[in-house]
Amino acid sequence: MSRRSSRLASLGYYDSNGIPTINYKETPWRSRKRRRVRPQVPEEMISPVEDEFPVCNTFDAEEECSKIKLLLSMLYVFLIIFSVGLAFLISAMSIYRPEQYIEQPCFQIMHKENFKLKWKEPKAEFLPNVALASLGANVVSGRTSASYNWKRPFFCKLFRTCKLVSPGVVIQGSSELLPGNCWSFAGQQGHITINLSHKVPISHVTLGHILKSVSPSGTTPSAPKEFSVYGKKTVEDEGTLLGTFTYDNDGDQFQTFKTEDHSEDMFSSVKLKVNSNWGKPEYTCLYNVRVHGMISSPYSNQKMLE
Numbered sequence: 001m002s003r004r005s006s007r008l009a010s011l012g013y014y015d016s017n018g019i020p021t022i023n024y025k026e027t028p029w030r031s032r033k034r035r036r037v038r039p040q041v042p043e044e045m046i047s048p049v050e051d052e053f054p055v056c057n058t059f060d061a062e063e064e065c066s067k068i069k070l071l072l073s074m075l076y077v078f079l080i081i082f083s084v085g086l087a088f089l090i091s092a093m094s095i096y097r098p099e100q101y102i103e104q105p106c107f108q109i110m111h112k113e114n115f116k117l118k119w120k121e122p123k124a125e126f127l128p129n130v131a132l133a134s135l136g137a138n139v140v141s142g143r144t145s146a147s148y149n150w151k152r153p154f155f156c157k158l159f160r161t162c163k164l165v166s167p168g169v170v171i172q173g174s175s176e177l178l179p180g181n182c183w184s185f186a187g188q189q190g191h192i193t194i195n196l197s198h199k200v201p202i203s204h205v206t207l208g209h210i211l212k213s214v215s216p217s218g219t220t221p222s223a224p225k226e227f228s229v230y231g232k233k234t235v236e237d238e239g240t241l242l243g244t245f246t247y248d249n250d251g252d253q254f255q256t257f258k259t260e261d262h263s264e265d266m267f268s269s270v271k272l273k274v275n276s277n278w279g280k281p282e283y284t285c286l287y288n289v290r291v292h293g294m295i296s297s298p299y300s301n302q303k304m305l306e
Contacts, residue, residue: 124206124256124290125175131270131291132173135197139167140235140269145190147183148283167192170289177210177253182285184222190284191273193235199266200293205229206256207247207272208288221279223249224286228275229259231267239271249278254288267293 004014015021131137147164167183171194183192209223226246230239242259270291277284 124204124208124254124292127204127206127256127290127292128294129173129206129290130196130198130200130293130295131171131194131289132197133168133171134173137171137197138195139171140193140195141167143191143193143235143271145185145192148186150184167286170286172288173290174288177208177214177287179210179214179216182209182287184283184285185274186283188277188281188284189274191271192286192289193232193269193271194289194291195235195269196267196291198295199268200291200295201263201265202229202231202242202259202267202270202291202293203263204256204258204292205242205245205270205272206254206288206290206292207245207286208254208290209247209249209285210287211253212250220249221277222283222285223247223278224274224276224284225249225278226275228273229257230271230273231259231262231265232269232271233265233267235269240265240267244275256292 004018008014008020013020129135144167147167150164165181165183169181169183170192207224207227209220212218212220224247226244228244229242231242232239240262242262243257245257247255272289274284274286
């Protein structure tokens with residue numbers, strides 16, 4: 001007889017004669033997970049839902065709900081106003097085009113604004129200058145006052161290194177005036193004659209001098225005060241008086257003056273005569289002289305400014 005298992009015999013696997021009667025009658029064993037038992041909370045500790053989220057069916061709850069609705073409505077109104085403002089800003093930025101402001105030349109726009117709002121006379125930078133050396137203008141030395149004889153050091157006279165500033169500096173057209181870079185003549189009265197680059201009817205003249213704030217002494221007594229302008233058709237004639245003007249020593253460094261109407265006269269040269277300065281008896285300084293006029297037509301300058 002074969003060996004029998006005591007465990008199978010206890011389970012009834014064998015009969016009385018020891019012969020197996022049941023095949024695989026073993027009870028399957030499987031491991032089961034133990035369920036976690038959640039602690040029970042007493043009912044008296046559980047607050048009703050109505051306490052946390054009140055329903056608008058009582059007087060107190062309706063008051064709280066009305067406050068919440070008011071806040072929500074104010075928020076909606078703010079969002080609507082913000083959205084409309086943002087849309088308007090975006091549309092305004094899309095409509096703006098910088099190109100629409102440059103349809104006309106810049107100098108024409110500046111002329112219009114100058115005459116309407118800011119200045120009685122236009123700025124010299126926006127007017128044609130026919131007393132400009134780079135265009136062919138020159139100073140007539142024979143009809144110009146002598147330069148002031150500065151007291152120069154001995155070594156300047158010996159080696160001839162210190163040169164006087166010539167009258168031609170006044171027609172260089174420089175927009176930056178430096179102290180000392182000027183033509184000076186003796187006394188308070190003098191004159192300078194300039195051959196213009198083109199024959200034009202003279203409409204404006206500009207006189208330039210450094211500001212008091214730039215001067216090392218803080219004053220500019222050598223600046224011209226009263227001066228007269230003469231238009232000359234030839235260098236030999238006496239000239240036509242175009243006006244007598246006063247340079248403001250406390251004003252801008254470039255000051256433009258409108259001459260008398262001689263639109264039918266074409267002048268080839270101009271004479272600027274200084275009648276007085278602002279208190280310097282020894283000498284007077286000229287930094288910049290500009291003569292303005294249109295070449296093509298006597299009235300083209302006026303049409304451009306209208």
